[in-house]
Amino acid sequence: MSWAQWTREVEVEPSIYAADFCRLGSQVEALMDEGARVFHVDVGDGHFIPPVTIGSVVVEALAPLVHQREGRLDCHLMVTNPDEQIPLMAAAGADSVTFHIEASPDPVATVALARREGVGVGVTLNPDTAVTALGPVAGLVDLALLMSVVPGYSGQRLLPESIARLRELRELVAPTCRVQVDGGIGADNIAAVQEAGAQLIVAGSAIFGAADPSGAYGELVDLVH
Numbered sequence: 001m002s003w004a005q006w007t008r009e010v011e012v013e014p015s016i017y018a019a020d021f022c023r024l025g026s027q028v029e030a031l032m033d034e035g036a037r038v039f040h041v042d043v044g045d046g047h048f049i050p051p052v053t054i055g056s057v058v059v060e061a062l063a064p065l066v067h068q069r070e071g072r073l074d075c076h077l078m079v080t081n082p083d084e085q086i087p088l089m090a091a092a093g094a095d096s097v098t099f100h101i102e103a104s105p106d107p108v109a110t111v112a113l114a115r116r117e118g119v120g121v122g123v124t125l126n127p128d129t130a131v132t133a134l135g136p137v138a139g140l141v142d143l144a145l146l147m148s149v150v151p152g153y154s155g156q157r158l159l160p161e162s163i164a165r166l167r168e169l170r171e172l173v174a175p176t177c178r179v180q181v182d183g184g185i186g187a188d189n190i191a192a193v194q195e196a197g198a199q200l201i202v203a204g205s206a207i208f209g210a211a212d213p214s215g216a217y218g219e220l221v222d223l224v225h
Contacts, residue, residue, distance in 0.1 A: 002120065002142065003096065003120055003142045003143060003178050004176070006037070006038060006072045006095070007037070007038060007178070007199075007200065008225075009199065010194055010198075010199055010200075010201065010224045010225065011037070011038050011199065011200050011201070012036070012190075012201050012203055012217060012220045012221050012224065013036075013038045013039060013040040013074060013180075013200055013201065013202045013203070014028075014031050014036055014039055014040065014203060014204070014207045014208070014213075014217060015039075015040040015041075015042060015154070015182070015202050015203060015204035015207075015208075016028070016039055016040065016041055016042075016054070016058075016062075016208075017040075017041075017042040017053055017054060017154055017204055018154040018155075018204030018205050018207070018208040018209060019208045019213075020208065024058075024062070025062075025065060027208070027213055028062065028065060028066065029065065030213065030214045031207075031213065031214055031217055032066070032069050032071055033214065034214040034215075034217050034218050035217075035218070035221065036071070036217055037070065037071045037072065038071065038072045038073075038074050038200070039062070039066060039071065039072070039073055039074065040074050040076060040182070040202045040204075041054055041058070041059060041062075041073055041074065041075045041076065041094070042054060042076050042078060043055060043075055043076060043077050043078060043079060043085065043089070044078045044079070044151075044152065045078070045079040045080060045081075045085075047079070047080045048078050048079050048080045048100065048103055048151075049078045049151050049152035050152055051152060051153065053078070056085075056088045056089055056091070056092040057092075059073060059075060059089060059092040059093055059094055060092040060093055062093075063092065063093025063094075064093075067093065072095040072096065073093060073094050073095050073096075074094075074095065074096045074098070074120075074200075075089050075094040075096065075097045075098070076098045076124065076145065076182065077089070077097055077098060077099045077100070077103075078100065078151050078152070079099075079100075079103065080103055081103070082097075082099035082100070082103055082104055082110055083104070083109075083110055083113055085097075086099070086110070086113055086114050086117055086119070087113075087117055089119070090114075090117035090118060090119045094119055095119060095120060096119055096120030096121065096122065096142065096143070097114050097117075097119050097120070097121055097122070098121070098122035098123065098124050098143065098145050098180075099114075099121075099122075099123060099124065100123075100124045100125075100126065101123050101124065101125060101129060101133050101134060101137070102126055102129060107123060107135075107136065107137045108136055108137060108140065111123075111137055111140045111141060120142045120143070121140075121141055121142055122141050122142055122143035122144060122145055122178075122180065123137050123141045123143075123144055123145070124144075124145040124146075124147060125144070125145070125146055125147060125165075125169070126147050126150070126151065127147055127148070127149070127150060127159055127161075127162070127165075131146075131165055131168045131169050131172055132172070134169075134172060134173070138172055138173050138174070138177075139173070139174050139177075141173075141177060142177065142178060143177060143178040143179070143180050143200060144169055144172075144173045144177055144178070144179055144180065145180040145181070145182060145200075146162060146165055146166055146169050146179070146180070146181050146182075146198075147182055147183055148162035148181050148182065148183040148184055148185070148193070149182075149183030149184050151182075151183070154204045154205050155204075155205045155209070156183060156184050157184045158183060158184030158185065158189055158193075159183075159184070162181065162183075162193070163192055163193065163196045164196075166179065166181060166193060166196035166197050166198055167196050167197055169197065170196070170197030178199045178200050179197050179198050179199055179200070180198065180199070180200035180201070180202065181193045181198040181200075181201055181202065182202035183202070185201055185202060185203045185206060185220075186203065186205075186206035186220075187206065187219060187220060187223060190203070190220055190223050190224055191223050191224060194224045201220075201224065203217075203220055206220065207220070
């Protein structure tokens with residue numbers, strides 16, 4: 001299986017970092033009832049970003065629930081040592097891992113490691129990193145993630161320069177590479193990021209901060225389909 005088989009032309013990915021962890025399983029189930037199939041898992045180590053967020057234990061707990069309904073777990077590694085975390089995430093049930101170009105001393109080797117572990121692989125750019133920094137891995141990855149906020153905390157506003165950066169990223173990567181955007185996405189800007197080239201659109205607070213997360217997810221999907 002691959003990203004081409006997992007996703008529709010445009011996929012809205014609920015980011016479980018913004019979920020109510022007392023009700024995480026039931027919220028994920030309700031979103032899958034609404035049609036969600038890919039869940040974004042923000043893994044933070046307290047070093048690359050200030051907070052410690054989600055680790056392999058949570059991935060392992062969610063994987064059976066998500067996989068039995070043919071869903072996928074897309075793990076965004078906001079960590080200083082992605083090569084250490086990739087095997088742990090793969091063993092826990094991650095379907096794909098995305099590492100930061102800023103955190104890997106040898107991005108080509110990190111991509112190769114993920115391939116050996118049998119998971120999809122993406123690369124991430126922080127807002128202050130030039131899109132051209134993808135360099136040698138631009139043609140090797142399944143997805144390229146543009147951070148549209150400074151990574152670390154939910155609820156931030158999308159940085160306005162992200163729209164132009166998305167267009168630049170779409171031009172740089174291969175046509176088969178999915179372009180992903182994460183940070184500050186809501187009903188007021190989701191159509192704009194899609195128009196700029198985003199195919200995998202991560203939404204956290206816009207979904208889980210709503211009184212009805214499933215309804216909020218459905219509304220976002222309607223805006224891009």
